[in-house]
Amino acid sequence: MKQTKEVLGKPIISILAGKEIGKVKSFVINPEQRSIEFIVVQNDQWDFGIKAVPFKLVEGLGDYAVTIDSENAVIDLADIPIANELLSKNIQIKGTRIISRKGHHLGQIAEYYFDPATGKILGCMLDQPDTPFVLPEASVITFGKEITVISDEGEQPLVSDEFFRQAMSGIEPASVGEAAVTQEPVSSAVDDLDLEELIGKTLSASLYDPAGELLAAEGSEITAQLVNQAKAMGSNKALELALKAAE
Structure with missing residues (x-):
């Protein structure tokens, strides 16, 4: 990364x-x-x-x-x-404002992480050097020229830079020139996560499907059904669930 x-x-x-x-x-x-x-x-x-x-x-x-x-x-x-x-x-990502689907402003993107093996964007750092927060790519609906639109409200999608790095540490980048770039870059990180261990915990933020429909509200208990739904939606959504599981 x-x-x-x-x-x-x-x-x-x-x-x-x-x-x-x-x-x-x-x-x-x-x-x-x-x-x-x-x-x-x-x-x-x-x-x-x-x-x-x-x-x-x-x-x-x-x-x-x-x-x-x-x-x-x-x-x-x-x-x-x-x-x-x-x-x-002319999509630059850096310098764009983060606006939620409901119209809330979370800040401005100062930098972003990407997978050196595939070029896949993994997360965006906010312009807050004293308290660095990261917006995981899974929460983004649209990367626009001026605005990055996200699915959740308020500050719910944000995680600390340290937590994000730890969550992504399971990625083992392949050779950058290899053709096998179809694999989702977060897949190996998710494979290292035992999502079943999340069952019984609560969500620190609401979880939405890719279409923006609510799957489970903030404070809801994580059930086996929710874990299976997240897995079925792919590696990014499974990682998002892991990031939003309250300790």
Whole structure:
């Protein structure tokens, strides 16, 4: 799990050429897939166009550099229809306001976590440096240009940064360049959780299905039926249930 600030500005190295081809300038977000689609390359010697590396062609995101197999991984975004569409949407995530489905304002996103193996966005950090809170991706309905819309009201979806890191620590990222990116990045973390242990506990916040319909209200007891419902809705919803289980 990484934050964007750990990657921005780092050199991009071609493994076969053994040279630096540029630096990480920014990211192109796919809001529907909730992931980083392209890494934009900065190279002052290039005359025109926006050059980028598809995230799936990244070999590694190291402490010093981002590595790719060769310069052939760098493409001109003008040649890719989906890239033009994503660029026009201009989804940045950082700097957007968090608004609940019912119209409550929770704050502003300062940073976000993503899976270095897939580019999948995992959670968003609020602009509160003294008391860092994270909004898990499972609570997000829409990543918009100006506003991130979430399903719950008030501060219920938020968890501490420390708790979020602990909950996600079960992720074992595969090689970034591997094709097996269809697996949900939170799946291994959920596999390590015994959700049956949550039965009998209470919810610290309301739980909604992907359509925004209430599954169980805040303060409700977690039942075997609710656990099974969450599992059936996928890894993200199962993790959300675990995050909202009161100790």
